[in-house]
Amino acid sequence: GILRNIASPLNTLGFHRHSKLKMLPTEMIHLHALQQLYINDCKNIEELPHEVTQRLHSLKELDIVGSDKFKLSSGFQYLTCLETLAIGSCSDVEGFHEALQHMSTLKSLTLSDLQNLEYLPECIGNLTLLHEINIYQCPKLSCLPKSIQHISGLEILSIHGCPELEKRCQKEIGEDWSIIARVKYIDIQNDGLIHGGHGGGYFEADAGFLWTSL
Numbered sequence: 001g002i003l004r005n006i007a008s009p010l011n012t013l014g015f016h017r018h019s020k021l022k023m024l025p026t027e028m029i030h031l032h033a034l035q036q037l038y039i040n041d042c043k044n045i046e047e048l049p050h051e052v053t054q055r056l057h058s059l060k061e062l063d064i065v066g067s068d069k070f071k072l073s074s075g076f077q078y079l080t081c082l083e084t085l086a087i088g089s090c091s092d093v094e095g096f097h098e099a100l101q102h103m104s105t106l107k108s109l110t111l112s113d114l115q116n117l118e119y120l121p122e123c124i125g126n127l128t129l130l131h132e133i134n135i136y137q138c139p140k141l142s143c144l145p146k147s148i149q150h151i152s153g154l155e156i157l158s159i160h161g162c163p164e165l166e167k168r169c170q171k172e173i174g175e176d177w178s179i180i181a182r183v184k185y186i187d188i189q190n191d192g193l194i195h196g197g198h199g200g201g202y203f204e205a206d207a208g209f210l211w212t213s214l
Contacts (some may be wrong), residue, residue, distance in 0.1 A: 014038035029055040041066035045072040055080040077102040088112035088136075094117045101126040108121055119143075125150040137161035138158040141149050143168055149179040160189040 010031050015021060021042050028034070029051060039045060053075040061084040063163045064070060073158050076203045077099035085106060087093065093114050099122035107130060110115065117138045124130075125147025131154065135141065142164035148154070157180055159165055165207050168176040180186060 007090055009033050012036040013047075014040065015042050017041045018045075019043055023047065023049050024052045026051060030051045031056070033057060033058055036061040037063070037069060039064045040066055043068050045070055047071055048075040050075045050078065057081060060084065062086070063088075068092060072097045072100070074099045076100060079103055081105055084108045086112070087108040087114065088098065089114075093117055094101075096121050096124075098123055100124060103127065106130055108132045108134075110134040110136075114138045115140070117141050120145050122147045124148060127151060128153065130154055132156040134158045135160070135162055135165070138165070139163060141165050144176050144179060146179055149182070155184040156187075157183045157185070158187040162189075171174075 011033055013028075013031065013036070015024075015038070019039070019042070019135075020057070022044050023046065026049075029144075030090055032055070037059060039085070040063070043066070046069045056079065059079055059082055062079065062082055063086045065088040068091045069087075070087075071092055072087075072095075074097055076097060083105055085103070087110070089112070091128060094116050095118055096122055100121060103171055104127065106127050109130060109132070111125075113135070113136065115138070118140045119139070120203050122145045124145050128151060130151050131155070133154065135147075135158065137160065139162060141162050143164070165176075168174045168197060169180060169186075169188050171177060171186075171188075
């Protein structure tokens with residue numbers, strides 16, 4: 001198998017341009033110390049199988065980019081130690097599985113270039129440790145789940161390249177503004193500088209830096 005020469009204490013693992021790979025290799029069940037997993041440009045990988053994800057007890061960071069056939073399946077429910085999740089350029093992703101709610105330690109969520117993503121589930125409100133949400137180039141995503149207002153620790157929200165969502169999140173006048181107004185730092189692509197309802201800082205969209213004010 002692909003991992004036949006890999007030692008168990010491995011902390012970081014990446015798959016890059018494995019065109020024939022449809023699922024993660026089952027040998028990964030022995031990688032109990034794995035903390036970071038990167039899947040890049042593996043066009044045919046379809047999902048994260050249960051038999052693998054339920055053994056990845058130490059996984060803290062997962063990046064999946066450029067996997068056209070990938071879908072967010074129920075296997076995600078076992079990633080209960082995950083802190084950072086980034087998914088990009090996966091054209092088959094239309095929504096998130098309810099398994100997302102079991103990822104209770106998630107702190108950062110980044111979604112980019114998901115051209116067919118239409119919705120985020122209401123269960124995202126159960127992710128009480130979520131600190132940062134970044135949404136880039138998801139043109140079909142037209143609104144945020146109302147439960148996002150219940151994520152008390154959410155401090156950073158960035159939305160770029162999502163025309164309908166940007167309109168709904170316009171300060172004071174957008175339909176979704178009321179559910180994000182308490183977020184400390186908000187960056188909406190076409191709105192320049194935006195303070196959250198209780199913000200002590202702002203993003204400068206053109207520069208791409210975070211500035212804080214005392």
